[in-house]
Amino acid sequence: MDELPLGRVLHGNCLEILASLPERSVDLIFADPPYNLQLQDKLFRPNMTEVIGVDEHWDQFSSFAEYDAFSRDWLGECRRILKDTGAIWVIGSYHNIFRLGTIMQDLGFWMLNDVVWVKTNPTPNFRGTRFANAHETLIWAKKDENSRYTFNYHAMKGLNEEKQMRSDWWLFPHVTGAERFLMAGQKVHSAQKPEALLYRVLLASSHPGDVVLDPFIGSGTTGVVAKRLHRQWVGIERDAEYARIAQARIDAVSPEPYDEVCFDVRGKRRKAPRVPFSMLLEAGLLQPGQPLYFRKNRELKAIIKPNARLQYGEIEDTIHLLGRRLSNSNPCNGWDHWYYQGEDGDLAPLDTLRQKLREEMDGWE
Ligand SMILES: C[S@@+](CC[C@H](N)C(=O)[O-])C[C@H]1O[C@@H](n2cnc3c(N)ncnc32)[C@H](O)[C@@H]1O
Known part of the structure; x- marks a missing residue:
């Protein structure tokens, strides 16, 4: 492909689709890849109702080696399609984030922060054998050690009562109730991320008009927030049903009309004292x-x-x-x-x- 198919959820394996996208064409990547949870048994609450977690076909890998090879391939492609001023966010849990971090550093990405998204309403550890797993980790990295990247420092202060934003993000519960995207009353995607999380990620590290790509777009959260903030976006999803649902969900968003003075939060930085x-x-x-x-x-x-x-x-x-x-x-x-x-x-x-x-x-x- 010579040009990015903007505003579309591309149905297919991200390994193949990423390889077909032009080099240095994307400003920001948000990736929420398979966790490789390796769940062996069904999990039940004390009242014997089953905990519906992530045990789906898209999360099945036969070994760490297979997971690592897959991760190296998609992260390598992401680095190729990132502009030199681009950056990537990768979210994961203790099952996969350390493997992903090592691979990212081996590929040449340069770590900027790891951010902890603290879940204020985590699923309890029903068996009482470990701590309740109450957070996920996001790695924010730029393309290489010497590259430039976007950070809307003052916008982040604005979200934090004018204090410097920290790397522990407490403010929003994981998706429940009203925000969960439902179809016919059923939960559509077990791993749907909160829009508030994407809001902070995109506002911090991109500008209006920038191209944001999500190689594992699932139910489409990244596209929804990108559209509200007037970023351009493209998503990839291997599951045909999720791809269809994500496109419909994003298409249904009608953002407020674009106005540079309002949406471009670089103003304060530009006027920063010399x-x-x-x-x-x-x-x-x-x-x-x-x-x-x-x-x-x-x-x-x-x-x-x-x-x-x-x-x-x-x-x-x-x-x-x-x-x-x-x-x-x-x-x-x-x-x-x-x-x-x-x-x-x-x-x-x-x-x-x-x-x-x-x-x-x-x-x-
Ligand atoms: C953790 S979920 C992403 C959820 C998403 N962030 C949201 O808010 O809805 C991972 C998604 O990646 C998709 N997926 C897994 N392997 C893939 C691959 N090789 N190429 C494209 N999509 C893939 C799965 O079908 C799943 O929807």
Whole structure:
């Protein structure tokens, strides 16, 4: 396919469909893959009613090796179709999330956060043999170590009473009652995710008009929220009935008309106060004589001069222009490519300090 079939749930195996999609064409991927739950026995509540969990054909793998091979294939394809500025969210439980995380790192994805979605109404552990499993984990990763990505920091603050959003998300129960998509009174999909979860994911890490892809779209939750937020979307689903239901569910959504001022939450970031590099020195967040490392490479270091320029061998230049020289004349945003060593010994991008100053400046009148 030369172009993405936007606004459609594609019916088929995501391995084949992803392979047919154009390289670097997608801004954001949300993936809720099979969990590989390996349920052996039916589970009953104390009153002997059966717990209807996820024990369906789409979740059957014969071994960890088979699951890993499948995961490596679809994650590899996802990385290929992501734009260089793209990012991926993968959600899972303790059954699969560690395997997926390892595979993602092996493929070159760069972890940004793991977010814990805490379920305020979890299914109890009826046998009393383990803790009640009350959360799922989302991995948020960018395409590689040096790539840029979208984070609507201020929008997240807006959702959190103007405090920095944290990685433990408590606010919404898993899908029950009104939100569960029902057909003829029956639960349609055992693994349907809450729209609130997708709302936060999409608002945090994409912009209106961006292309969001879900390779395991199930009942269509990702498409529903993408449409409400005016993102473009495409979904993949192997089960014909789910694919049909998801398309119908998403088609039934009529978002409020698009208005840039309202829907584009980058405004505040664009108007964020300008912070020149010299301000970090003056504020004492960096010291003259301190080394900075280019692209996290401890061999490639420059020294900060008191005049807020960098000295690299014989060359003296700004963080941006020296970065450009070190990148074969390609444009270089020094804030993202120069790293300083924090008190814990770890390297962090200069942009972290700039954000810190901006935070403080937010309180200035
Ligand atoms: C965990 S569920 C996703 C639920 C979805 N997030 C929602 O809110 O409804 C995983 C879905 O992936 C589908 N699936 C499993 N293997 C697949 C494959 N190889 N290609 C495409 N879809 C697949 C299953 O049929 C199932 O609907």
